Amino acid sequence: MTYSDFNALFYEDKLLLVEPHAPKVATFLTWNLPLRNISIYAVENFYAELVFNMEKRKVEAINAFETVDYLSKYRSFMSPVEGALRGLLNDKPLFES
Numbered sequence: 001m002t003y004s005d006f007n008a009l010f011y012e013d014k015l016l017l018v019e020p021h022a023p024k025v026a027t028f029l030t031w032n033l034p035l036r037n038i039s040i041y042a043v044e045n046f047y048a049e050l051v052f053n054m055e056k057r058k059v060e061a062i063n064a065f066e067t068v069d070y071l072s073k074y075r076s077f078m079s080p081v082e083g084a085l086r087g088l089l090n091d092k093p094l095f096e097s
Contacts, residue, residue, distance in 0.1 A: 003046040006064045014062040018048045029054075036060070040071075 006014065022041035030036045035054040040047055043064070049071075051060040065071075 001044050003064055003066055006043065006046065006048070011062065014048070015050075015059065018043060018050060018062060022048065 001017075006017070009017070018041050022043045024039055025042050025047070026040040028038055030038065034056070037052040037054055039050045039052070041050065046064055046066045047070075049061070049063045049065065051063070052058070053060045063070075
């Protein structure tokens with residue numbers, strides 16, 4: 001599956017692909033309100049961000065991204081996670097083509 005294919009999916013299909021099947025690379029809580037649980041998944045040749053609003057108890061978004069630079073909005077939370085993701089890019093791929 002490509003980044004474009006993933007973006008073309010309906011919300012429910014994205015959730016079913018990411019949550020049970022893609023390896024979770026990182027998860028963290030935001031420090032500002034509303035509290036959110038952010039999970040990052042490795043999905044074939046790109047990543048997916050699942051944003052869960054803890055106060056509303058619902059998924060706010062499932063965003064696909066191709067580069068670690070996308071995570072710069074979480075800079076204060078992400079230094080260890082960014083290092084792990086960059087390490088994945090330099091190691092053996094998680095998925096075989």
